[in-house]
Amino acid sequence: MGTNSDTEQGARDAQSAASAPSTLRVALGAPRKVLFLRDFCTRPQGSSCMKCIEACPKGAIAIANASAAVDAHACTKCGICVGACDGFAIPGASIEAVFSQMRKIALMGEKVILTCSYLLPSSFTPADNVIVLPCLAMLPPELWTCALALGIDLAVAVIFEECEACKRTNSQGLERFSRAIEQAEDATECTVAFTGDVPEAQVALTLMQTLGDASGKDRREALLDLKDQAEDIASGAYRMKRNESLRAFHEQRDHMLADERIGGAVGTPEQNAYAEGGMTRCTLSPRQRMLLEAADVSDAVAVRKRVMLSATDASLCDNSLACAKSCPTGARRPSPTDGQLVFEARLCIGCGLCTNACPQGAASLREAYAGELLPQPDDE
Structure with missing residues (x-):
């Protein structure tokens, strides 16, 4: 059995872990x-x-x-x-990692606050619901769109004068993240809030209050309670316990990502005798995945978000598969069964390489809406 000293040290360690910035925050704030x-x-x-x-x-x-x-x-x-x-x-802090952190914060019932590391003093420790970025412009429109479509409560903590004077970005950061947010708001018909305040970590105060409320307990029991609550706060369990309905909602969204309707089997090369090199590989980029999820959960995104989508004129196509050889994502590829051209809209990023590659001029780009990227009833 541990001594009182061991218990006190355990409480201090738990408190330190709870208040220390996460690996993600460090990687983002100072890549x-x-x-x-x-x-x-x-x-x-x-x-x-x-x-x-x-x-x-x-x-x-x-x-x-x-x-x-x-x-x-x-x-x-x-x-x-x-x-x-x-x-x-950014190593260890991809946009997928940022979005995952946003989900976790929302799961805990907290507002997600995003800010720039250069707006915070070095001695400042932000609260756990704050994500510190090297620049807000590192987040693409698709991430903002998906977050709003999922109903995540967002706020951007920014000082516009500082952004306008930023020498690291030659003042381009403000224009870029503002445009990305505007695109997301237009697609979702939702809004991102702006604030000038960043909440500071209050873990030590919370723990001291816990210790002070330990009436009727001896010092050792109070310290054990203190250690348990510090561990709860560090893991997020303290807030999560009070937000079971929100947790269930976000778990449902997470499961949907693994569903064939959105994710499917992508990224793994597959044998295909009709493909160049005998292999095909489908690639679903992070922002394309976010756009698909947003379109699937939000009717507004499905019918409002414009995308460029590849199209084929069947009367001109001779199945030479030149377009498939040039396609970087596998959206255009030969069927492994009979070698006929297959087109999978969800993988199409509208790059236009197929239009340049097709010798018959059968491939083109057309403006579409995000809902058309999802599998249609006839495809299922």
């Missing part, structure tokens, strides 16, 4: 570098896309050998490129 992810870049397939170069406020991105490269010396690690293209990510 060491920005990575390029070749699998989500369309340039290796022949695209002339320049989104990353146009987005970078410091000219730190260059194209070499049909691929992007980041100049570590010029890069300010603002993360704007992450918001512009799935081909970039």
